[in-house]
Amino acid sequence: MPSNPAREHGVELDALAPDELDSLDQGVIGLDSAGTVVVFSEGASTISGLSREAVLGRDYFRDVMPGTNVPGFRGRFLAGARRGTLDQSFDHVFGRLPQPLRARVRMRRGHVTGVRPVTWLTIDPLESLGAGLPREAVMAAIGQRVRAEPVDASLCEREPIHIPGSIQPNAVMLAADAATLLVLAYSANISEIVDPVEPPLAGRPLADVLPSDFVAAIRTRLAGGGLEDGRSLRRRLTLPCSSTPYHAVAHAHAGRLIVELELEPDSADDFATASQIDTELAVGRLREAGTLADAARIAALEIRALTGFEAVLVYRFDTDWNGEAVAEDKAPDWSRSLLGLRFPASDIPAQARALYTKAKSRFVIDRDSVPVGLVAAPGAGNGPIDLTFAQHRTLSPIHLEYQRNLGVNGSMSISIMVEGRLWGLMIGHHRRPHYVAPETRSAATVLTDAFAMRVQEIESRRLWAERQAHLDVEGRLVRGLTRSDDFVAALTGGGTTLLDLFSATGAGIVSGERVTLIGRTPPPEIVTAITGWLRTRVGEGETGYSSNSFTTEYLEAAPYREIASGLLAAFLDESRENLLLWFRPEVPSTVTWGGDPRKPVLAGSGPVAVLPRRSFERWIEERTGFANPWADWQLQLAGSLAEAVEGVVLRQRRKIDELTSLLAEKERLLEQKDLLTREIDHRVKNSLQIVSAFLQMQRRQIADGEARQAFADTSARVMSVARVHDSLYQADRVDEVDLGQTIENLCNDLAGLAGDGHAVDLTAEPGLMVPYRKAVALSLIATELVTNAFKYAANPTGGGRVEVSVSASGPGEVQLRVCDDGAGLPADWADARARSKGSGLGMKLIRAMLDQINARLDVANNPGACFTITA
DSSP states (O other): OOOOHHHHTOSOGGGOOHHHHHTSSSEEEEEOTTSBEEEEOHHHHHHHTOOHHHHTTSBIIIIIOGGGOSIIIIIHHHHHHHHSOOEEEEEEEESSSSSOEEEEEEEEEEEETTTEEEEEEEEEEEEEOOOOHHHHHHHHHHHTOOTTSOOOTHHHHTOOTTOOSEEOTTEEEEEEETTTOBEEEEETTGGGTSOSTTTTOTTOBGGGTSOHHHHHHHHHHHHTTTTSTTOOEEEEEEOTTOSSEEEEEEEEETTEEEEEEEEOOSSTTTSOOOOHHHHHHHHHHHHTOOSHHHHHHHHHHHHHHHHOOSEEEEEEEOTTSOEEEEEEEEOTTOOOOOTTOEEOGGGSOHHHHHHHHHSOEEEESOTTOOOEEEEEOTTSOSSOOOOTTOTTBOOOHHHHHHHHHHTOOSEEEEEEEETTEEEEEEEEEOSSOOOOOHHHHHHHHHHHHHHHHHHHHHHHHHHHHHHHHHHHHHHHHHHHHHTOSOHHHHHHSSSSOGGGSTTOSEEEEEETTEEEEEESOOOHHHHHHHHHHHHHHSOTTOOEEEESSHHHHSGGGGGGHHHHSEEEEEEOSTTOOEEEEEEEOOOOEEEEEESOTTOSEEEOOTTOOEEEOOOOSEEEEEEOSOOOOOOHHHHHHHHHHHHHHHHHHHHHHHHHHHHHHHHHHHHHHHHHHHHHHHHHHHHHHHHHHHHHHHHHHHHHTOOOHHHHHHHHHHHHHHHHHHHHHHHHHHSSOSSEEEHHHHHHHHHHHHHHHHOTTEEEEEEEOTTOEEEHHHHHHHHHHHHHHHHHHHHHSOOTTSOEEEEEEEEEEETTEEEEEEEESSSOOOTTTTOTTTOSSSOSHHHHHHHHHHHHHTOEEEEEESSSEEEEEEO
16 A cells, blocks of 8 residues: 555654644654653554553553564664664554554654654554454354353364464565476565565566575575475575565475565664574583483573573473473463473364474464465465465464463474474463564574483483393393293292383283282282283284273273283283283372363354363362383383293293103003013913923922922922012013012912921011012022022921011112021031032022122021021
């Protein structure tokens, strides 16, 4: 709109009395050198809606119209005060009047009643502006709010906040084709730097508007891909049509080159500007922080000192994207503290978090400023311009209303990125509009990045120490596994057990039907039920499960929430027969929310589906059924331990299978051997009995006495061996013989062979088992001794009694004792040459058998001959 010469060069204000100033149809304001209001006309009162009494004596830029505390308004005032001359006219949009207004402002030096120096501001309304359709729709919906309506909070997540179609009024924007650098769109306030009409700006080369060296630098960076993915080119430049310096930022995105220009302060002293030394000192103090809490506190303090915000918060996201103010630094008169409060994830919905991940910083000077729309050139297409990385992108009207409800006007949000993930936000709040110079914004971003790196260092060091300790425990467990054939015993017994991992208070192993538990755990039958539930709960191809609110997911375990609210589990194998479990107890806690988290948004009306909540009063939630959360690395470590155990289990299975197969084969061979041995014993016994019978028959047919006795002795010896085989055949085992039973049967046979008048008194310890080889030798010895006793120790009447005893003598030894009732042995019986009896084949056989089984023979007269064999 062309200026009005009468208004530009109208009456001389210095000469007008107060009532004459009130009669003007302009707004007239007089400011002293500090910016304090000394004159405020009726016209100014009408335009602003403020009474003269409420304004006089107050700082115009800080108290009356804080939206003017920017380089384009207050900066001009300060520059003129330094130079001593000032006469400038410019358009300005007031956003805090009864209704937004675009006006022509003239600023010039003068005097009040010719004595007191002032700076005159004349304000000529040009047009009344709406707040913009989005803002008007929000304000209309506020008045028509229906609280009882159901609300779909996901509507917030579908708001296209990256294509708002407008920018904040403190900047001018140009959008060009990234390939040709021809202008495709521009902000509606482009006339501040170039006439968009003559010639038409649409389709013109960017070099017609911006300095050629800046455009050349843009081309170079574009060619090297240096302006993509949030990277930018920043320059302080002077435009061809103006001597006023601008701060320019260029970036490329989605095929568009976007250039933002904002007026720079005439002097660094006009608006607080962070110096390099300020930033370096702040970074140094951050490096000294030893804990996360200290680092967050220092970061909030230093960034508030740099930026001048009345409050700065360090806002951290949890795993569910709820937020918590973990540090805060605020002005003494800022009454509302947000420190320690939690905020539901819907306060910063998913698409906003995605935008924060890409574009690091967002500064809002004035919440109530009127957005400047973008004008698309003909042929630019119908698609909106993506302003994801634009620094002056306007914010969502719903978010701006959220700030209003929070009592915040000027604001700042800088992303805290830790290991490529959105860890949190550095948030600045101001109750009035608040301008932050470009250099200070960059310094705040650098300091936030330094805080993010410090967070990563502190957290990495803590996690490294914690993980190393757990890896050491895992190593000891695995070494124990390699030395054990029972993995359950190796993990639950000894000096290091599963309880030494993950700060668990209970642990267990399920192996088939076997449940082994240590520490504080649910009972075995509940753990068995939990295992069955996990088999269906853990998806196919997965092996692990973790939850810090397990008892709310598996209600059957709810009675045990005090000891098992947290569960970490890992299956060992695909069959899911083996499972490792760790339990954590409930940690009751009190969570203080900034407002009721169950009501994150309110129902709107008309074109606005939802509105931000209005209440941020402290809302206390008592949380039960929650344990300390499991870290991702703990789930990974549990999985690696499960893999190690799986190897041991498989090894044990293979070994068991091999041993089982080998045992089965040995049992089969033993069964065959036993059958064969018994058959052999049976046949040997029958053969020996036949031989013995033939010897008896032959004996009866021989008349010679000595020959008959030789046949009788031989028959007895054969019979003794037959009795041993008979015992073997009847015994349960083929390698041992019941010696007492064998000697008893043998003595009965020998007494029968000796005839009437001969008897054997036997005392035998029952169940005295001896090896087959020893039983044969002792049977032969017993045969010789009993036969000799019947032969040589008979009493005068022709009969005789022999006492035989069989007993254990010591570990692995037996004693055979044979005593007769005869006259005993002669004193010189040991001298073979003096003896006339007892030195024949029988005694030689006895000595041979003694040597064979390494036995000892003791002889005594008691009064008859008594032989004791210890073997």
